[in-house]
Amino acid sequence: MRKYVIVIEKTKSGYSVYVPDLPGCIATGKTKELAEKNIYEAIQFHLEGLKEAHISIPKSYTEVGTLYLQMSTTIERRSR
Known part of the structure; x- marks a missing residue:
């Protein structure tokens, strides 16, 4: 079993997810749960493609x- 970090980002229309260690492996979903399900499937598909190649x-x-x-809570402005 391999373990991969996923990064989940909130977007205007839902969630976007990617895997830093698998470039190009991305997924989206309207909910966080759906995005996680979709990235799980995307990882499986990605790894199968690598094996076949x-x-x-x-x-x-x-x-x-x-x-x-x-x-x-305040930001000080510095003069240059």
Whole structure:
């Protein structure tokens, strides 16, 4: 079993999803759940295509983290 990071982005019409370690592997959906279902299917299709073309399956190298920034609510303008 392989594990791939997916990135889910909210759009005007729903959700867009892509897999950083599988370039070109993308999906959309009106709901987050539908987008996740669609990317699962897209990953399977993508990997099957790679196998049929005798291309090695990429390993997952992408890691995800969360960075918390403390910011003031006002922005100071700097003079140049």
